[in-house]
Amino acid sequence: xxxxxxxxxxxxxxxxxxxxxxxxxxxxxxxxxxxxxxxxxxxxxxxxxxxxxxxxxxxxxxxxxxxxxxxxxxxxxxxxxxxxxxxxxxxxxxxxxxxxxxxxxxxxxxxxxx
Amino acid sequence: xxxxxxxxxxxxxxxxxxxxxxxxxxxxxxxxxxxxxxxxxxxxxxxxxxxxxxxxxxxxxxxxxxxxxxxxxxxxxxxxxxxxxxxxxxxxxxxxxxxxxxxxxxxxxxxxxxxxxxxxxxxxxxxxxxxxxxxxxxxxxxxxxxxxxxxxxxxxxxxxxxx
Numbered sequence: 198x199x200x201x202x203x204x205x206x207x208x209x210x211x212x213x214x215x216x217x218x219x220x221x222x223x224x225x226x227x228x229x230x231x232x233x234x235x236x237x238x239x240x241x242x243x244x245x246x247x248x249x250x251x252x253x254x255x256x257x258x259x260x261x262x263x264x265x266x267x268x269x270x271x272x273x274x275x276x277x278x279x280x281x282x283x284x285x286x287x288x289x290x291x292x293x294x295x296x297x298x299x300x301x302x303x304x305x306x307x308x309x310x311x
Numbered sequence: 312x313x314x315x316x317x318x319x320x321x322x323x324x325x326x327x328x329x330x331x332x333x334x335x336x337x338x339x340x341x342x343x344x345x346x347x348x349x350x351x352x353x354x355x356x357x358x359x360x361x362x363x364x365x366x367x368x369x370x371x372x373x374x375x376x377x378x379x380x381x382x383x384x385x386x387x388x389x390x391x392x393x394x395x396x397x398x399x400x401x402x403x404x405x406x407x408x409x410x411x412x413x414x415x416x417x418x419x420x421x422x423x424x425x426x427x428x429x430x431x432x433x434x435x436x437x438x439x440x441x442x443x444x445x446x447x448x449x450x451x452x453x454x455x456x457x458x459x460x461x462x463x464x465x466x467x468x469x470x471x472x473x474x
Binding site for chain 1: 323
């Protein structure tokens with residue numbers, strides 16, 4: 198599945214789904230664990246996971262045994278690499294300005310530390 | 312939940328009042344005109360807060376008014392409009408700079424917001440959609456950005472190693 202940038206952004210424009218992403222970046226997890234950590238019902242979590250799957254942000258990973266309870270979700274790499282390419286550019290503008298601000302402040306105000 | 316801002320933070324080793332004064336009074340000294348990113352302007356000038364406005368001043372010609380100052384609360388908070396060349400009259404984004412005492416000095420947080428509305432206007436007027444438009448305007452969905460900053464980015468072995 199090819200993730201589109203718009204689809205990635207749409208999928209991330211929701212706090213629960215960002216929570217899922219944050220949890221999955223630590224390690225793959227089963228749906229039930231995601232639901233319980235984020236205080237969601239299983240059906241509600243299932244809808245979020247379905248959307249994340251459709252948009253290509255996560256994928257199911259089947260454990261070795263044929264046991265549905267052992268299915269876990271994990272992040273796909275591709276959409277985040279794609280997002281990163283413009284997100285980095287966007288943030289870097291203000292990051293560089295602030296970096297320059299900090300450097301100027303600290304070099305011209307030595308000894309004025311609180 | 313706000314979805315149209317980008318937020319960047321730094322901590323510097325001066326007190327908040329000093330940080331605010333340097334940010335405003337000395338912006339010409341620290342602002343980097345040639346930073347790539349959102350604002351690739353045709354000319355390189357110096358910035359100045361002047362009489363309730365933020366201006367970019369050039370060696371020749373009229374200054375460019377980036378925007379009005381909307382809040383000026385020394386040692387605490389600064390809000391100003393941010394317009395770029397190419398914006399229509401009435402189109403603007405907004406920058407808020409917060410100064411908070413932190414153990415190492417001052418935490419400075421820049422939030423640049425208002426891109427969603429702007430994006431919709433630009434898209435409507437210029438007929439941009441989707442990725443091409445995002446590339447042009449450079450920014451949308453600031454919360455997504457915030458989430459992204461936390462992402463692992465992502466070692467290829469990340470998933471498989473954890474089975």
